[in-house]
Amino acid sequence: MRRWRAALLGAAGIAAVAGAGLATAGLGGGGGAPPARGAVPPATASVEKTTLVETQKVGGTLGYGDTRTAASAGSGTLTWLARPGARIVRGGTAFKIDNRPVPLLYGSLPLYRTLRSGVEGADVRQVERNLRALGYTGFTVDKVYSAATAAAVKRWQDDLGMAETGEIRAGTVLVVPGEIRVAARKAAVGDRAGGPAFTYTGTARVVSVDLDVQYQRLARTGAEVTVELPEGGTVKGRVSEVGKVATAGRADEPTTVKVLVKVGRQGALGSYDKAPVEVHLTARRHPDVLAVPVGALLAQADGGYAVQLASGALVPVETGVFAEGKVEVSGTGLAEGVKVGIPK
DSSP states (O other), rough: OOOBSSSSSSSHHHHHHHHHHHHHHTTSSSOOOOOTTOOSSSSEEEEEEEEEEEEEEEEEEESSOOEEEEEEEEBBBBBEOTTTOOOEEETEEEEEEEEEEEEEOOSOOOOOOOOOOTOBBBHHHHHHHHHTTTOOOOOOSSSBBOHHHHHHHHHHHHHHHHOOOOOOOOSEEEEEEESHHHHEEEEETTTTTTSSSEEEESSEEEEEEEEEEEGGGGTTTOOEOOOOOOOOTTEEEEEEEOOOSOOOOOOTTOOEEEEEEEEGGGGGGGGGGGGEEEEEEEEEEEEEEEEEEEEGOOTTTTTTTEEEEEEEEEEEEOOOOOEEEEEEEEEEOOTTTOEEOOOO
């Protein structure tokens, strides 16, 4: 009894792939007739020993990922705001309050208190790391805000055109995880400070997928995927994050988890933003199998399949996995390099 394994998941995937293969061959529903016995095929292809990869195709959106909100703090008036689409790096100005720049620093801990000589804590070390990265030295990067730290802060403040106090007050810097891209303004020049200023994202484009939970096992962190772009090109990516909380769908929509895919070759993405893409998740790998183009399969009267050798002889085959336009086959006399017929 011949084997039949699906290239996609589920009975519907089996039918779709099998139907596509037979239509390509012009048989089994394609309306063609088997070649006459002994007839030489019009074209040939070699039997390959290869690795076939089963994939599951899911929809995703190419963009800059989830947004966060940057808030201005304290009193005063917003006198300048970065424009949507602007990229801001460490030390760059996010917005201005009373015409004083509020620079960007990298970290995970918001500046919640005034830092001055004698203060200790993780927020001190975070600021010192940023100062060192910006080229200000002369202090030890630790949890102590020393006189040397204050001196470096004064030099930084002088370069920014600010009062050289040697102290950093809450609200005078914006702490974010890394380089950001402004998504949308939430305030306007002339508004009072103390509320949302803009939303932002990271600067690298990622693919967001609301993945049906039945396929969650295929989305492993670090797993390589292929992203199919709107105009047909493809790029490689890796799963960077798999959500831990499922979201129930409405009515007949599936329950999903959020999956993020990082793409290394950002230049290959062109100018796409908020564009629909297809993501090919790897379901299973089948190494060292013999495979032929799907179009080489010939339907037989007994319901089985065969391939035609270059000599014209028909060889019954057992089919395995369908993937990447190829099908796994086994049969008497089949080996790597053997020529089989395919339609022109």
